[in-house]
Amino acid sequence: MTSLPLLRVRNLSSEFVTTDGTVARALDDVSFDVHPGQTVGLVGESGCGKTTTLLSIMRLLPVSARITSGQVLFNGTDLLGLSEADMRRCRWKELAIVFQGAMNALNPVMTVGEQIREAILLHDLMDSSHATRRVDELLDMVGIAASRRDQYPHQYSGGMRQRAMIAMALACQPSLLFADEPTTALDVMVQAQILELLQKIQKLLGLAVVLVTHDLGVVAEVCDAVVVMYGGKVAENGPVDEVYNHPRHPYTQRLLEAFPDLNRPAGSLATIPGTPPRLNALPPGCRFAPRCHKAFDRCHIEAPVETGLGRGHTAACHLLEKTEAAK
Numbered sequence: 311m312t313s314l315p316l317l318r319v320r321n322l323s324s325e326f327v328t329t330d331g332t333v334a335r336a337l338d339d340v341s342f343d344v345h346p347g348q349t350v351g352l353v354g355e356s357g358c359g360k361t362t363t364l365l366s367i368m369r370l371l372p373v374s375a376r377i378t379s380g381q382v383l384f385n386g387t388d389l390l391g392l393s394e395a396d397m398r399r400c401r402w403k404e405l406a407i408v409f410q411g412a413m414n415a416l417n418p419v420m421t422v423g424e425q426i427r428e429a430i431l432l433h434d435l436m437d438s439s440h441a442t443r444r445v446d447e448l449l450d451m452v453g454i455a456a457s458r459r460d461q462y463p464h465q466y467s468g469g470m471r472q473r474a475m476i477a478m479a480l481a482c483q484p485s486l487l488f489a490d491e492p493t494t495a496l497d498v499m500v501q502a503q504i505l506e507l508l509q510k511i512q513k514l515l516g517l518a519v520v521l522v523t524h525d526l527g528v529v530a531e532v533c534d535a536v537v538v539m540y541g542g543k544v545a546e547n548g549p550v551d552e553v554y555n556h557p558r559h560p561y562t563q564r565l566l567e568a569f570p571d572l573n574r575p576a577g578s579l580a581t582i583p584g585t586p587p588r589l590n591a592l593p594p595g596c597r598f599a600p601r602c603h604k605a606f607d608r609c610h611i612e613a614p615v616e617t618g619l620g621r622g623h624t625a626a627c628h629l630l631e632k633t634e635a636a637k
């Protein structure tokens with residue numbers, strides 16, 4: 311990639327205070343880049359920190375959570391250094407998100423058109439007479455006929471509700487869109503249509519997209535780069551062809567060994583024996599060590615650091631530190 315990154319996440323760490331008073335280190339030193347117009351896949355098992363990454367970048371974490379360190383450079387400006395008022399000006403207009411499970415969060419007593427219109431007016435984008443025209447434009451962009459504008463969410467199928475959520479996220483013409491598992495809970499045909507829509511919009515608007523998914527096939531199909539997360543850390547990161555053809559982290563290798571697996575339900579990650587670490591009781595050393603088929607003594611004592619492998623490919627594993635140091 312020759313362009314300057316639109317988004318540079320650098321050493322981002324966030325934590326939750328859990329109900330029993332312990333601290334869960336949900337993100338630890340997470341770094342990755344997103345270039346203009348690029349689609350980046352964010353993958354990893356449930357609870358590995360994908361949603362927390364997006365919410366940290368958007369500064370929309372719940373009150374029980376906080377960002378403890380790092381930088382989120384958007385066009386060179388650190389979003390974490392902005393006042394809340396400046397962040398509000400940037401959120402939705404520069405970076406927008408389709409939240410996980412959002413299609414079920416539409417207000418049941420308002421028409422879809424009213425809800426999109428409200429999103430436009432809330433951000434002071436235009437006066438109310440122009441807003442209705444903009445609603446129709448947005449609906450058209452996501453493939454919903456204007457005649458459906460005044461219908462209620464229950465009159466929409468799941469796929470149409472997800473399209474409406476995408477329209478809402480695009481209301482302020484952001485340059486970066488986060489889509490948190492936008493196809494989960496939809497049937498296979500509709501999943502494909504939503505992915506097609508995201509690709510179409512991405513090209514049409516020159517959008518950069520960060521797509522959270524459990525489906526490695528989807529990443530192979532639509533993403534340029536992939537960030538593989540494990541236990542709140544980035545295990546491996548790089549261009550999709552590079553990571554898929556030459557996975558270097560044992561966790562990614564295990565995930566890809568089982569891919570494609572026709573016996574596995576679509577949309578689920580391969581099952582690796584063992585369970586992910588509890589983030590409020592982390593093991594010393596590498597977080598993957600208890601499940602890693604290649605672990606050795608050092609792995610249980612010392613955490614690996616990210617190693618550059620060339621062509622934008624990085625992975626955090628002691629085995630690579632040795633190999634790279636030997637070169």
Ligand SMILES: Nc1ncnc2c1ncn2[C@@H]1O[C@H](COP(=O)(O)OP(=O)(O)OP(=O)(O)O)[C@@H](O)[C@H]1O
Pocket residue numbers: 326327328329334336354355356357358359360361362363372374410589590
């Ligand atoms: N509301 C919360 N209270 C306490 N801890 C939380 C909360 N939400 C998340 N966490 C912690 O942060 C970790 C990361 O959660 P996150 O929702 O980011 O995972 P995820 O990768 O998006 O998972 P999924 O695939 O299930 O959506 C969890 O394992 C948990 O320890």
Ligand code: SF4
Pocket residue numbers: 559560561596597598599600602603604605606609614626627628629
């Ligand atoms: S550092 Fe050790 S435990 Fe961690 S992934 Fe590499 S080999 Fe496995």
Ligand SMILES: [Mg+2]
Pocket residue numbers: 360361362410490
């Ligand atoms: Mg999530």
